[in-house]
Amino acid sequence: MTTWTTRRQLLKGAGVLAAAAAAAPILAACQQTPTTPKGGSGKVVVMTDPNEFNDNDRKTLEDATKLKIEIVASDLTRLYAMYAAGNPPDVFRVQAAGVPQYISRKMIKNLQPYFANSKLLKPDDLAPSNNFYKWDGKVVGKGDLYGMVKDWSPDYTLFAYTKAFDDAGVKVPSDSTPLTYDELRALANKVNRKTAGKRVYWGFVHSNNDQWIDRTAMNMLAEKGQTLYAADFSKLNISGNPEALKVIRFLYDLAADGVQQTPTDPSPNWMGADFNNGQVAMLQYGYWFSAMAESDLTKGKTVFLPAPTWSGVRRDPTMTATGWVVSAQTKDPDAAWAVFEQYMGGKPALDRAQSGWGVPGLKSLYKEMPQQSAFQKQVQKVLQGELSNADFVLQFNPYLSEQAFSTSWVKNLEPALKGSITFDKFVQNVETEVNAAIVDGKRIVGN
Amino acid sequence: MTGAARVLDRPVARIAPWRRRGLRRAVTFYLLISPWLIGFVLLAAIPLVMAFLMSLSNYDGLNLEYVQFVGLENYVRAFTDPDAQHALGRTLLLMAVVVPLSLTLQLALALMVNQPIRFTSLFRTIFYLPYVIPVVAAAWVWKIFVDPTGGLLNALLGVAGAQVNVRWLVEYPTVVLALLTIWGAAGGGMVVFLAGLQGIPAEYREAAMIDGANRLQVTRHITLPLLSPVIFFNLVTGIIATLQILVQPMLLAPGILGLSPGTVPPRDNYLYAVHAYLEIFVKQLFGYGSALLWLLFAVVLGLTLVLFKTSRRWVFYGIEP
Incomplete structure (x- = not known):
């Protein structure tokens, strides 16, 4: 009765198994559940960027708190998976755009009582950017504190590569008088350069290309007291708001000018690397980039400029407010807070301030920022001016994920720039897609 | 005892x-x-099973407190989602191009390295190499290779003629994606074909040649029919793999984020798995994304069953023991 498996059966079997397993990996990806043992065990799981949190930081915090710290690399998909498994990290790194959403969904802990009793993190000493971690259910910047920036920058400032201006025979803008966005666009077109179809200089590259385009639009609109979303965040309103339409048209035209990196004219590199390679005339990044703006090529040829204005009103808040929050599901909130507090107000905070990779989250540490080299001094001069215009927040939509707007923008910008769809259709598509996402988000939280 | x-x-x-x-x-x-x-x-x-249950809910991946049963709503939504339809169309087009070209290249390589020539092992290793290169590295190399400003491809084309400034990833993103996919899969398929070729008894070919058949006729009438079960296997697995492509278009997309929710591939490379990924991780529609993936599974299963049905006509199991 011995039965042999024939080659036909083997191949058929393999085919069936392959088909059965076909959808498994991607479907199963939704179910991945990393394990993070924690809870009253003297161990705190921190999800953060390993580039910002080295082994020395971990040891310093472990010594200060007598807790063991486990680091998990920041990864949004992994964070979702850990939440889905009911086992999120105790402390995790976020950007401001996600905060209202996390609070609305009861994912992060209200830290107001901890701040009220902290010896290291005093309310009067908190930099204005920490207001991004306040949400009262209606407005960003009001209510209790749910987190804190690790450091921050007024993010709408510009770095100019003077050689690009010299090559174009154009004067480098003043570092004491801000440009208007219209002047910026005109300048970008003048210094933008291609030779024989190959890129020499990008005229202007804005923060993270289109990834943060909604933040740029929100800040421009705020100069006129306008918002991108309806007051109750129930709707993205561009076509029904002439001021919003003007801002979006401007940003679209800037992309169509061919002076910046777009889906139809991308760079294979990160824009910061492009600046270091002497390929970007004006780059819109915050103070933090000054720590690396001077490469061998750009050293002595880089100038820090104030943020441009849309209608003459100075506003230069952070657009990221990158920081930490504590999970509402942490089993040991006191331990999580101890690590949080030391990282934000202890030696690691001092080290970060002195490194020059961002404005400290505590005003008392501002004086620690480096100002030795001529460039650092010039940066500080401009920065001090910007800090007085940084006490603003952006009204991020609590029903949208961080990338919902920019994903729709990029997806539709490509066919628009290629001429497949008109500008009006572009706006309509973005509105339709983002509003659909808002409806989904509202439904999830039961509004 | x-x-x-x-x-x-x-x-x-x-x-x-x-x-x-x-x-x-x-x-x-x-x-x-x-x-x-x-x-x-x-x-x-x-x-x-969990993903199927999720596909019947409004789960957002973040908070179980708000989960609601929505029945087949997510499946109905998929049929009216223009992005899903666009993505499915692009995916099927890519499959229709990549699978036949891949099989042809893999078979050609296998036939070549099956010849008794010098340095066969070296050639086999070289052809197999792309298969073991991590996809992230491979995509990065291709991105630089086709870059309009500093890329080698335009430079090579420029040697032959005038200045070439083709923006490959903008003007022909699907061509680059197809080439990357075919190049990456060639070695793996070649090895399977090679194993199949070496399992064909030499007597069959020799007998045919004694009867006057030339090389082409031997390949056409002896090798290919006896190799048809392996062709069938590579065809099925190739179709499944192509329908699931997610990482490559994300890595080839503008920017440096790679496989992360902030990345949006060009419209031509907006494939079905990409759409599902973005719905899940950008819009946080885990329920809808799961429904999309179950529908993909249905498509994969349907295509596989059709292939199995038709295989009776063209797959020849002639030398079973």
């Missing part, structure tokens, strides 16, 4: 020897496949 005698005295010992052998073979079989089976149940079967 005494122990053995006692065992022999038991009634169970009267089981026929062939049945004992069969039992032993079955136990051995299940023991041998158990690592895979356990892994499949825990890491695929159970998550598949």
Whole structure:
């Protein structure tokens, strides 16, 4: 009765198994559940960027708190998976755009009582950017504190590569008088350069290309007291708001000018690397980039400029407010807070301030920022001016994920720039897609 | 010896020897496949069921407190989602281009390295190499290779003629994606074809040649029919792999984020798995994304069944033992 498996059966079997397993990996990806043992065990799981949190930081915090710290690399998909498994990290790194959403969904802990009793993190000493971690259910910047920036920058400032201006025979803008966005666009077109179809200089590259385009639009609109979303965040309103339409048209035209990196004219590199390679005339990044703006090529040829204005009103808040929050599901909130507090107000905070990779989250540490080299001094001069215009927040939509707007923008910008769809259709598509996402988000939280 | 005698005295010992052998073979079989089976149940079967349940809900991946049963709503939504339809169309187009070209290249390479020529092993290694290069590295290399400003491809084309400034990833993103996919899969398929070729008895070819057949006729009438089960296997797995492509278009997209929610591939490379990924991780529609993936599974299964049906007409199992 011995039965042999024939080659036909083997191949058929393999085919069936392959088909059965076909959808498994991607479907199963939704179910991945990393394990993070924690809870009253003297161990705190921190999800953060390993580039910002080295082994020395971990040891310093472990010594200060007598807790063991486990680091998990920041990864949004992994964070979702850990939440889905009911086992999120105790402390995790976020950007401001996600905060209202996390609070609305009861994912992060209200830290107001901890701040009220902290010896290291005093309310009067908190930099204005920490207001991004306040949400009262209606407005960003009001209510209790749910987190804190690790450091921050007024993010709408510009770095100019003077050689690009010299090559174009154009004067480098003043570092004491801000440009208007219209002047910026005109300048970008003048210094933008291609030779024989190959890129020499990008005229202007804005923060993270289109990834943060909604933040740029929100800040421009705020100069006129306008918002991108309806007051109750129930709707993205561009076509029904002439001021919003003007801002979006401007940003679209800037992309169509061919002076910046777009889906139809991308760079294979990160824009910061492009600046270091002497390929970007004006780059819109915050103070933090000054720590690396001077490469061998750009050293002595880089100038820090104030943020441009849309209608003459100075506003230069952070657009990221990158920081930490504590999970509402942490089993040991006191331990999580101890690590949080030391990282934000202890030696690691001092080290970060002195490194020059961002404005400290505590005003008392501002004086620690480096100002030795001529460039650092010039940066500080401009920065001090910007800090007085940084006490603003952006009204991020609590029903949208961080990338919902920019994903729709990029997806539709490509066919628009290629001429497949008109500008009006572009706006309509973005509105339709983002509003659909808002409806989904509202439904999830039961509004 | 005494122990053995006692065992022999038991009634169970009267089981026929062939049945004992069969039992032993079955136990051995299940023991041998158990690592895979356990892994499949825990890491695929159970998550598949969970994902199906998720597809019937509004789960956002963040908070179970707000989960609601929505029935088939997510499946209905998929049929009216223009992005899903666009993405499915692009995916099927890519499959229609990539699978035949891949199979042809893999078979051609296998036929080449099956020849008794010098440095065969070296050629086999070179052809196999792209298959073992991590996809992230491969995509990065291709991105630089086709870059309009500093890329090698335009430079090579420029040698032949005038200045070439083709923006490959903008003007022909699907061509680059198809080439990357074909290039990356060539080595793996080649090895399977090579194994198939080496399983064909040489006598068949020799007999045909004695009868006057030339090389082409031998390949057409002897090699290919006997190789058809392997072609069939590579065809099925190739279709499945192509329908699931997610990472490559994300890595080839503008920017440096790669496989992360902030990345949006060009419209031409907006494939079905990409759409599902973005729905899940950008819009946080885990329920809808799961429904999209279950529909993909249905498409994969349907195509596989059609292939199995048609295989009776063209797959030849002529040399079974």
